[in-house]
Amino acid sequence: MSEYPERVVFTNGCFDILHRGHLELLRFARNQGDKLIVGLNSDSSVKMLKGDARPINNQADRRFVLECIEFVDEVRVFNEETPYKLIKEVLPDIIVKGGDYSAPDVVGSDLCKVIIFELVDGYSSTKIIQSFGDR
Numbered sequence: 001m002s003e004y005p006e007r008v009v010f011t012n013g014c015f016d017i018l019h020r021g022h023l024e025l026l027r028f029a030r031n032q033g034d035k036l037i038v039g040l041n042s043d044s045s046v047k048m049l050k051g052d053a054r055p056i057n058n059q060a061d062r063r064f065v066l067e068c069i070e071f072v073d074e075v076r077v078f079n080e081e082t083p084y085k086l087i088k089e090v091l092p093d094i095i096v097k098g099g100d101y102s103a104p105d106v107v108g109s110d111l112c113k114v115i116i117f118e119l120v121d122g123y124s125s126t127k128i129i130q131s132f133g134d135r
Contacts, residue, residue: 007032010092010108012039012083014046015062016055021098021120023069028117029096030071037074037090038066039083048081082107 011029015022015038030036040063046055055062059077066075078086087095087108097106099119106114 006034007094008035008037008090008092009033009094009096010037010039010083010087010090011096012041012078012086014041014050014055015066016046016050016057018062018065024120025096025098025117026066026069027071030073032094032096032115035073036071037076037092038072039086039090040066040075040077042077042079045079045081084108087111 009029009032011025013022026036026038040059041049043055043059046059057065063075063077066072076086076090080086084107088111092108092112095106095108095112095114096117097114098117101116103109103114103116106116108114
């Protein structure tokens, strides 16, 4: 056992079409602690949030891609609209969310510290999907 306790970081999302913005957020999140756990919205959860046309990639494929990223230590799928129940199970030290959130509004902010990662300008799965409709 290490003399230093392991610091667990949590982030979550749909990660439907993985892009640079996602990877920058995941790398940043992992650098905030010793272990990064990613909460992944299930297919039904994505539909609740994004509508019937989503997800583009199913949860098994999205999970596989996330698990292949070297700075992701664990991926846990959740079915609810928010990851609150999962956060209560994981009990992370830190939650990292993208800059489209403010810390007090982040689900789980009552349970641990929240760090907001500034979004990488120009990257959004929704915008990428919409751009295909413009072609």
